[in-house]
Amino acid sequence: MNLEETVATLDSLGDDAVIHAERPWRAESRAVVLEPDTSDGEEDLDHFLEVEAAREVVVAWSGHRGGRLPNRTQVFQAVVHYAEWDSYIEDR
Structure with a gap:
């Protein structure tokens, strides 16, 4: 699965799971979701981001945009920005 597909499935992932991905973090980067303390040959x-943090x-x-829901691309961009900069993406 690639990173964009993985981020698009946040709602179905376990709360304690962690996303790991190939750098640079792009939509097509290979990604896996692992439970804590599991390397499983990856x-x-x-380490990309904990699922709970991504959520x-x-x-x-959404809160910074008056409750508007992000589309798939906006979710991906916001999560990658946070993973890279440890800050929320600004409203554009």
């Missing part, structure tokens, strides 16, 4: 992938990014995105 040493070539970097919080989506809630914050």
Whole structure:
């Protein structure tokens, strides 16, 4: 699965799961979702973000935009921005 597809499935992932992905973090980057303390042979992938944190990014995105819901591309951009910069993406 690629990173964009993985981020699009946040609602179906376990709360404690962690997303790992190949750098640079682009839509087509390979990604896996692992439970905490599991490497499962994915040493070539970097820690991307905890699922719970990614969900919080989506809630914050919506809150900063008057409750508007983001589309798939906006979710992906917001989550990658947070993973890279540890800050929420600004309203554009």
